[in-house]
Amino acid sequence: MMLFRKEFKRIVCSGVYVLFFAAEFFFAFYTQFWNDMSLGWNSYAPPEPGGDYGMTVVDDPELLTQNATADLLQNFISNNFTTYPLGFIHKVHLKGTAKEKLRMILQMLTGFDDPETYVKEHFESKTLYYDFDTEPTYEYQIPELNVLSRVSIEDFRALMTEADKILGGGSFYSPEEIDSTFCLAPASYEDVLSEYNALVNDDKITNGYARLFCDYHGIFMALLPVFLIAVYLSEDRRSKMEQIIYSRSISSAKLMLTRFAALVCAMMLPVLSTAVLANVRVMQVYGVSGLDYFAMFKYSLIWILPTVIAVTGADMLLMGFLHPVVVVVGQFVFWFFSTNLVSPTSPIGLFHLTIRHNTCYGRQEFIDNLPIFTENRLLFTALGILCALASVYVWKCRREGKLREIKLLPKLPVHQSEA
Amino acid sequence: MEERIEIQNVDQYYGKKQALDKVSLSIGKGMFGLLGRNGAGKTTLMKTLAGLHPKSSGSITVCGVPISRVREVRSMTGYLPQEFSMYPSMTCEEALDYLGVLSGMDKKLRHERTELLLKQVNLNEHRRKRIKELSGGMKRRLGIAQALLHDPRVLIVDEPTAGLDPEERIRFRNLLGEVAEDRIVILSTHIVGDIEASCEKAAVMNEGKILWTGNVAELLHEAEGKVWTATVETRFLPQVKSLYPVTGMVMKGNETVLRFVHDGTPDVTGAAQIQPGLEDAYIYCLYRNGCIENGGEI
Numbered sequence: 235m236m237l238f239r240k241e242f243k244r245i246v247c248s249g250v251y252v253l254f255f256a257a258e259f260f261f262a263f264y265t266q267f268w269n270d271m272s273l274g275w276n277s278y279a280p281p282e283p284g285g286d287y288g289m290t291v292v293d294d295p296e297l298l299t300q301n302a303t304a305d306l307l308q309n310f311i312s313n314n315f316t317t318y319p320l321g322f323i324h325k326v327h328l329k330g331t332a333k334e335k336l337r338m339i340l341q342m343l344t345g346f347d348d349p350e351t352y353v354k355e356h357f358e359s360k361t362l363y364y365d366f367d368t369e370p371t372y373e374y375q376i377p378e379l380n381v382l383s384r385v386s387i388e389d390f391r392a393l394m395t396e397a398d399k400i401l402g403g404g405s406f407y408s409p410e411e412i413d414s415t416f417c418l419a420p421a422s423y424e425d426v427l428s429e430y431n432a433l434v435n436d437d438k439i440t441n442g443y444a445r446l447f448c449d450y451h452g453i454f455m456a457l458l459p460v461f462l463i464a465v466y467l468s469e470d471r472r473s474k475m476e477q478i479i480y481s482r483s484i485s486s487a488k489l490m491l492t493r494f495a496a497l498v499c500a501m502m503l504p505v506l507s508t509a510v511l512a513n514v515r516v517m518q519v520y521g522v523s524g525l526d527y528f529a530m531f532k533y534s535l536i537w538i539l540p541t542v543i544a545v546t547g548a549d550m551l552l553m554g555f556l557h558p559v560v561v562v563v564g565q566f567v568f569w570f571f572s573t574n575l576v577s578p579t580s581p582i583g584l585f586h587l588t589i590r591h592n593t594c595y596g597r598q599e600f601i602d603n604l605p606i607f608t609e610n611r612l613l614f615t616a617l618g619i620l621c622a623l624a625s626v627y628v629w630k631c632r633r634e635g636k637l638r639e640i641k642l643l644p645k646l647p648v649h650q651s652e653a
Numbered sequence: 654m655e656e657r658i659e660i661q662n663v664d665q666y667y668g669k670k671q672a673l674d675k676v677s678l679s680i681g682k683g684m685f686g687l688l689g690r691n692g693a694g695k696t697t698l699m700k701t702l703a704g705l706h707p708k709s710s711g712s713i714t715v716c717g718v719p720i721s722r723v724r725e726v727r728s729m730t731g732y733l734p735q736e737f738s739m740y741p742s743m744t745c746e747e748a749l750d751y752l753g754v755l756s757g758m759d760k761k762l763r764h765e766r767t768e769l770l771l772k773q774v775n776l777n778e779h780r781r782k783r784i785k786e787l788s789g790g791m792k793r794r795l796g797i798a799q800a801l802l803h804d805p806r807v808l809i810v811d812e813p814t815a816g817l818d819p820e821e822r823i824r825f826r827n828l829l830g831e832v833a834e835d836r837i838v839i840l841s842t843h844i845v846g847d848i849e850a851s852c853e854k855a856a857v858m859n860e861g862k863i864l865w866t867g868n869v870a871e872l873l874h875e876a877e878g879k880v881w882t883a884t885v886e887t888r889f890l891p892q893v894k895s896l897y898p899v900t901g902m903v904m905k906g907n908e909t910v911l912r913f914v915h916d917g918t919p920d921v922t923g924a925a926q927i928q929p930g931l932e933d934a935y936i937y938c939l940y941r942n943g944c945i946e947n948g949g950e951i
Contacts, residue, residue, distance in 0.1 A: 236760070237754050237755070240750075240751055240754060244740070247742075469740065473738055473739060473741060474736055474738040475737065475738060475739050475740060477700075477703075477705060477734040478734065478739070478752065478796075479755060481703045481704065481705060481727055481730065481731075481732040481734075482727060482755035483727040483728035483755075483756050483803070484754075484755045484756070484757060485724065489755070634704065634705065634706075635705050635706035635707055636707050
């Protein structure tokens with residue numbers, strides 16, 4: 235316990251921790267959660283009948299098949315598709331076999347032998363825009379296609395998934411995006427009222443806001459810890475204290491696992507501190523009665539703590555044999571792609587480090603996803619602990635001179651070669 | 654338990670380069686000097702004894718405990734590396750307390766030992782000074798305090814006086830002498846004066862091999878009759894240096910008083926035998942073992 239206290243103090247009294255705390259507070263809390271509530275982005279009062287409640291995803295196969303097929307057809311005719319593989323915008327223009335495959339999919343969905351010619355000859359069009367060196371792009375008024383009279387909804391989804399693959403992935407026809415893009419309808423008063431009531435009565439308000447709170451913290455906690463870990467773990471060498479520490483009688487397991495625990499606790503500090511402020515903010519808006527005062531803390535522990543454990547364990551392991559700068563860059567790249575792969579409304583995937591739920595509503599959706607959420611969080615917790623245990627062995631080897639850092643960046647100053 | 658370090662036929666490699674070559678030593682209580690050029694393998698041997706480097710072959714026991722039982726060995730060993738510092742923002746007191754925790758000492762013992770050692774190394778007044786505010790000599794003294802913190806039976810100090818001013822060096826050597834009364838102290842250095850002033854026993858290392866080991870007085874004895882002095886015209890200096898290993902020279906006008914080692918009678922007019930110093934004896938040891946060409950720059 236004494237060692238834990240000393241390591242914890244060493245972390246929280248360091249300059250890099252102050253920066254970490256400030257960054258976490260500013261980016262994950264102040265500019266996101268706090269600002270959302272300050273700007274009135276969320277409607278705090280119960281909905282009034284007859285208002286505009288925005289759009290919502292509905293379960294309507296007719297709507298889905300019509301909108302998605304019409305969009306695919308439109309893009310096929312202009313041969314201009316926009317996709318977002320790994321989060322980056324990408325323009326796709328098909329030719330050869332790929333175009334033929336997509337044509338066959340459209341034939342099955344629409345029943346047109348030659349969809350391109352049929353649409354051009356039979357449907358009304360208007361010029362959409364001119365490119366500098368291509369034909370003008372037309373938007374066609376595509377009527378009811380009755381897709382479900384030709385294929386079942388399951389086959390439709392399979393064909394759309396195939397179309398997404400032909401386009402290289404990351405399109406709106408992918409299973410993750412198709413419903414939220416093509417199956418939208420105006421939200422009804424009853425739906426919105428039901429959501430509001432669920433927030434107030436079932437979620438006791440703070441549980442709903444705790445999910446939003448964790449959505450933001452989860453993004454930044456998948457990245458920011460690596461900077462703290464890199465500076466903290468390389469301090470022994472930078473301070474030329476490594477050999478003095480390594481020659482003490484403490485076991486590698488006790489040293490590394492205590493440092494792991496101290497890091498995890500220190501990293502949860504800004505989350506738990508902002509949870510207090512988040513509670514205060516919710517109280518200011520909704521009043522103090524009927525709230526679950528522990529919700530922010532409960533969600534922080536089940537949602538954010540596994541992320542912190544996973545990132546800390548993995549980074550400690552990697553830093554056993556890689557230069558800290560390499561680990562920081564690697565973690566950044568992983569974070570960038572993993573957060574871009576999931577949109578704010580993406581369903582939870584088992585291997586998603588960052589879990590998104592960018593609303594204080596959606597209680598039922600969250601409850602429906604609770605099994606995969608639980609599996610995901612347990613998986614990352616276990617992974618983090620396994621990595622921490624593996625890091626004990628790696629650092630033990632390093633301590634006994636049996637393992638040297640892999641010199642990917644030999645001239646960087648943090649880990650100097652020994653004389 | 655036996656107060657002795659036994660090293661037998663120890664080899665150590667860095668890739669293909671052999672850093673230790675069949676090293677065998679037996680080191681008892683008191684100060685033991687390990688003398689050698691930079692790159693002779695002293696630091697490698699020190700790190701191996703401190704459990705920071707694996708050996709490729711051979712055996713090492715520290716006070717009867719095989720080096721493979723590394724935690725036990727570490728608990729009875731204090732190590733002061735060649736290049737070291739501590740977390741710059743910690744005070745002397747905090748740094749020792751932290752390292753005491755890493756040595757598994759309880760609070761009372763840490764407090765007592767910190768108190769005692771800071772007084773012993775003359776840093777009591779600076780106990781609340783941050784590490785970054787300490788001078789080089791103060792850091793070395795704090796270094797010896799941390800190595801002695803858990804009252805080890807073996808103290809390993811690697812090049813502790815390099816870069817210190819003469820006064821600080823003497824103070825440091827005396828400090829080592831005091832603590833060597835009841836434990837094994839291994840002092841690795843390339844400064845002959847440190848060995849001469851503080852060690853009764855020593856070993857000479859070169860290119861990973863032990864060239865000689867024994868009483869320092871024996872090393873001097875072996876060099877008796879092999880050290881010469883002569884006064885030559887300065888213009889003949891290059892010729893003499895090409896023939897014999899020169900250990901000292903003083904310019905006097907157009908003449909130079911030389912000090913050199915040689916096995917037989919040197920071919921220098923007016924050459925006379927003189928009593929060897931330890932520096933001469935060390936150079937003679939290297940010369941006799943073929944580590945210095947017959948003459949030429951040392």
